[in-house]
Amino acid sequence: MRIDIQLLPYPPDPGLLSNRSVVVIDVLRATSVVVHALSRGALEIIPVETVEEAFRKTKAFSPGTVLTGGERHSRKIEGFDLGNSPREYLPEVVRGKRIILTTTNGTRAFHFVSGGKEVMAASFLNIDSTANRCMELRNDLLIFLSGDEGCFSLEDAVCGGMLIDRICRKGKVFTLTDASLAAHVLFQRFESNLLEALQSSSHGKDLMQLGLEDDLAYCAQTDLFPLVPVFRNGVIKAQ
Amino acid sequence: MRIDIQLLPYPPDPGLLSNRSVVVIDVLRATSVVVHALSRGALEIIPVETVEEAFRKTKAFSPGTVLTGGERHSRKIEGFDLGNSPREYLPEVVRGKRIILTTTNGTRAFHFVSGGKEVMAASFLNIDSTANRCMELRNDLLIFLSGDEGCFSLEDAVCGGMLIDRICRKGKVFTLTDASLAAHVLFQRFESNLLEALQSSSHGKDLMQLGLEDDLAYCAQTDLFPLVPVFRNGVIKAQ
Numbered sequence: 190m191r192i193d194i195q196l197l198p199y200p201p202d203p204g205l206l207s208n209r210s211v212v213v214i215d216v217l218r219a220t221s222v223v224v225h226a227l228s229r230g231a232l233e234i235i236p237v238e239t240v241e242e243a244f245r246k247t248k249a250f251s252p253g254t255v256l257t258g259g260e261r262h263s264r265k266i267e268g269f270d271l272g273n274s275p276r277e278y279l280p281e282v283v284r285g286k287r288i289i290l291t292t293t294n295g296t297r298a299f300h301f302v303s304g305g306k307e308v309m310a311a312s313f314l315n316i317d318s319t320a321n322r323c324m325e326l327r328n329d330l331l332i333f334l335s336g337d338e339g340c341f342s343l344e345d346a347v348c349g350g351m352l353i354d355r356i357c358r359k360g361k362v363f364t365l366t367d368a369s370l371a372a373h374v375l376f377q378r379f380e381s382n383l384l385e386a387l388q389s390s391s392h393g394k395d396l397m398q399l400g401l402e403d404d405l406a407y408c409a410q411t412d413l414f415p416l417v418p419v420f421r422n423g424v425i426k427a428q
Numbered sequence: 429m430r431i432d433i434q435l436l437p438y439p440p441d442p443g444l445l446s447n448r449s450v451v452v453i454d455v456l457r458a459t460s461v462v463v464h465a466l467s468r469g470a471l472e473i474i475p476v477e478t479v480e481e482a483f484r485k486t487k488a489f490s491p492g493t494v495l496t497g498g499e500r501h502s503r504k505i506e507g508f509d510l511g512n513s514p515r516e517y518l519p520e521v522v523r524g525k526r527i528i529l530t531t532t533n534g535t536r537a538f539h540f541v542s543g544g545k546e547v548m549a550a551s552f553l554n555i556d557s558t559a560n561r562c563m564e565l566r567n568d569l570l571i572f573l574s575g576d577e578g579c580f581s582l583e584d585a586v587c588g589g590m591l592i593d594r595i596c597r598k599g600k601v602f603t604l605t606d607a608s609l610a611a612h613v614l615f616q617r618f619e620s621n622l623l624e625a626l627q628s629s630s631h632g633k634d635l636m637q638l639g640l641e642d643d644l645a646y647c648a649q650t651d652l653f654p655l656v657p658v659f660r661n662g663v664i665k666a667q
Binding site: 196197199337340341342343346366367368370371374375377378389390391392 | 435436438576579580581582585605606607609610613614616617628629630631
């Protein structure tokens with residue numbers, strides 16, 4: 190099993206995707222929101238790229254069954270039901286609901302890798318479940334970092350490195366690319382204090398300036414939920 | 429001064445280059461060859477992208493004044509004077525000569541960033557001189573990693589991280605991007621044994637399989653030469 194990690198968020202060669210498992214990571218905050226919301230009983234999440242598409246999509250469903258969520262410039266979008274803080278996605282709000290989600294980096298990432306054999310969403314919140322699922326699937330793996338407005342993001346790489354670490358500890362022999370080795374080193378550097386990685390990152394600093402430091406603390410927690418969101422036919426559901 | 433590092437070898441936005449210093453790194457082996465050859469008295473180095481271009485370019489100069497060098501699949505190119513091992517570029521061979529160089533990753537990198545305000549070549553062999561020159565220039569800095577056939581390469585990132593480390597130790601306040609922070613962490617991991625980084629990397633392993641382990645040991649040495657190669661108008665010369 191070969192483990193590669195794409196450090197920058199550009200569309201991968203579709204030919205490389207078709208026989209690989211793909212794990213999308215956007216720790217701050219799209220995949221943390223996805224994992225949290227599904228664990229709180231949301232029916233499914235539909236990632237869309239634009240605000241207009243979110244509003245249009247909402248109309249396709251019965252009123253009261255769908256919520257809009259996401260951010261632009263890290264803030265809640267005008268007219269949306271929810272922002273991009275996992276903590277907003279309370280059980281009493283999301284249970285049984287379909288969520289149309291649009292964020293700057295994460296939702297685009299799912300569409301970039303939609304050709305993957307199995308496309309999953311990971312954050313620190315479900316890292317061990319994701320590692321187990323990757324092992325079960327036995328495909329070569331591509332970890333896709335959503336990044337920060339087209340740039341490399343530290344917290345996503347550390348999370349990708351943690352996924353590699355968890356998989357490798359499960360005892361098989363894996364081939365790691367240079368990028369995978371690098372992500373593993375980054376994880377080892379921040380292993381004893383994952384929150385430090387989030388606080389050191391450019392996007393983490395932006396969120397702290399907006400008073401969202403509680404989101405960083407929340408998203409730095411590991412293995413809160415034994416759940417693997419899977420993206421298939423444009424929709425993310427719990428495995 | 430802002431220090432960024434591009435982790436993957438694709439052409440940067442030209443608008444971002446025009447007021448930045450750019451440092452190209454290809455530890456294994458193009459920029460190590462460039463630094464070594466210029467330190468051994470080569471007049472200048474002309475990086476070209478194709479073998480055909482190398483042969484064509486050679487004809488523009490008087491016989492006996494020019495040498496061809498480089499590799500394809502890490503091996504010397506048929507009909508070329510020199511391969512891509514720094515150790516081949518002996519003083520008695522290269523002194524006063526112009527070298528037409530074509531390699532898989534490094535020579536292309538120079539052309540990607542030719543719009544930089546000042547474009548330099550660095551390897552471990554000249555890392556401290558490069559750091560000093562970047563400080564003198566006072567421009568924002570982009571470190572450009574040549575990579576390995578389009579992919580991230582560990583040894584280049586560690587070298588970029590060492591350049592960041594050296595600059596930051598010189599006592600000014602710098603802004604580091606997430607990518608710069610990550611490269612610095614990678615350098616710190618391998619600081620006590622740079623050769624290990626080269627031996628762990630995918631390209632390093634390929635070279636070892638070809639019996640070129642001595643090139644790794646050579647290229648892992650730091651600060652052998654107090655020289656900064658500068659790429660200007662298609663030609664690399666010692667600063």
